[in-house]
Amino acid sequence: MSDNPVIAEVARGALVESFHRGAGAVVDADGRLVFAFGDVERPVYPRSAVKAIQALPLIECGAADRYGLTQEELALACASHSGEPKHVATAAAMLAKAGLNEDALACGAHWPLNAEAARALAREGRTPSALHNNCSGKHAGFLCLACAQGLPAAGYEAPEHAVQRQVKAALEDVCGERLDEARRGVDGCSIPTYAISLRALALGFARMATGRGLGGARAAAAARLFAAIAAHPFHVAGTGRFDTQAMTMLQGRAVTKTGAEGVFCASLPELGLGLAVKADDGASRAAETAIAALIARFLPAAAETLAPFLCARVTNWLGTQVGEARPAGPLAAT
């Protein structure tokens, strides 16, 4: 096991109660490692953090134009959404444009990530469908891609299907790293997830933001997706979520994307930088604290905006603050 540094700590009273180790990389679009901590060469599953890269073929093959996908729909194709009514309706609309419905989705159903949305569903006597799955927009995008290319919709989630082969090729091209079939896992939504180094992930996010090192059509597709995300941060996550709040507040100065098991990626377009972190233990709270600290380090103007994430309140059930989560080690405030 790698011996990564402590990157975030959670204090209660005068004591640090828990702490998180991890690694992170900041890379420019030419591949220069600008800043790093921990082992940034070890391959990690990027999970949902790379959804924007996975959505590139949807634009490049003409499917987005053919079906007239809106900016909200493109943002949802890059989303881990909270299953709120707007998210569900947008996913359903994408499928309808390809002549499909939720029965075509292979992602499985789960209760909305947003607790109030889940309770509202229960209040109406309903249960969730695959549309409520946080990945339904990505899957709807995959299905649009399959239909536009005349590929069979069934089995679109399998590694050998042409949809996933195109997605894998896009990841390899953008991140500049070969994806090894021996390091392939199955994601929660049943598509393949390929392990990749944090250095390559950060490079991918630098290229997505700048277009440098990508072909012209790919660079244009990346710009279109990032513009959609920046314009509709609610569609990428949801009420109260880090991505939605941070991107809303930073107004396009950062594009961020969470992934399961403590992965977080971001782009800082004006600086041409890509950022990628992974908490060893898979904790979201550590990944959020770390990516906020990294953004603030390179974009000092964002520090005030990101303050609620840089020093997150830990409260009791009455709402009184009893502790805080904060960056540590190489990410500690100086």
Add this chain to the structure above:
Amino acid sequence: MSDNPVIAEVARGALVESFHRGAGAVVDADGRLVFAFGDVERPVYPRSAVKAIQALPLIECGAADRYGLTQEELALACASHSGEPKHVATAAAMLAKAGLNEDALACGAHWPLNAEAARALAREGRTPSALHNNCSGKHAGFLCLACAQGLPAAGYEAPEHAVQRQVKAALEDVCGERLDEARRGVDGCSIPTYAISLRALALGFARMATGRGLGGARAAAAARLFAAIAAHPFHVAGTGRFDTQAMTMLQGRAVTKTGAEGVFCASLPELGLGLAVKADDGASRAAETAIAALIARFLPAAAETLAPFLCARVTNWLGTQVGEARPAGPLAAT
């Protein structure tokens, strides 16, 4: 920061995706350290893991007898329950016996930990009260203690209130360690939590199970609480929870109790041993894996029963297994 070993890992496909570090101690009732890994002297907040010890004064002062508390109610006083209807009704009954109702609870309200119970509440158009708080049984016990002693009920959660002073004294006596006011935090339910070493926690659980080293009345109170817990494991946690499942399956051969932020304690009465673990990062999944591995190490007959916890399935949203969580390092299967 201490450099504790990796104790649990979560694999997806052929790769370890995330891993957890931590420490743990196994101690007999005479205080001998039988087995240990990581730093077991560092004080950690025990959180809810010590609720049975915190419930001792309730028995010792005669409140449990005066109010005729049932075994289910005593188990609930030691519980981090899931807010299911039986838990809520039991907490309400305890309060009624002391002439109080939920308005006296200082723990705050939260939606039931059990997702189906939360949705059922929403379906009925209701919102949670303090009775649904996972600590409502412990708080109802504190209120019974206050009322039986003629103490003011208001403020019973404060460190300087006689209830919390008695609770602190019981912890110091049973665990054999002085609790430092400088290492006091506020728990999620607003009562004080004092940092204590894993070695002392494990000793406390060995003493609770055996009565050794405790005065006669305290030993009898401990035996009564442990008998109530073993007889009613549902009341200590709830549907699908580790404590309820493990204690139901092990039929009294282990008494276990989870605490927030990756703490887990257990007693093995027939061996006279106490066990305590803390995951550095606060992850429940790591603490569950670690305590299951420790129990199986000293009670090999339990290994088969605990198999679902020793190698926990990681599934996608369709329910297909895509990985596993398992013990590692000093706890790896040999």
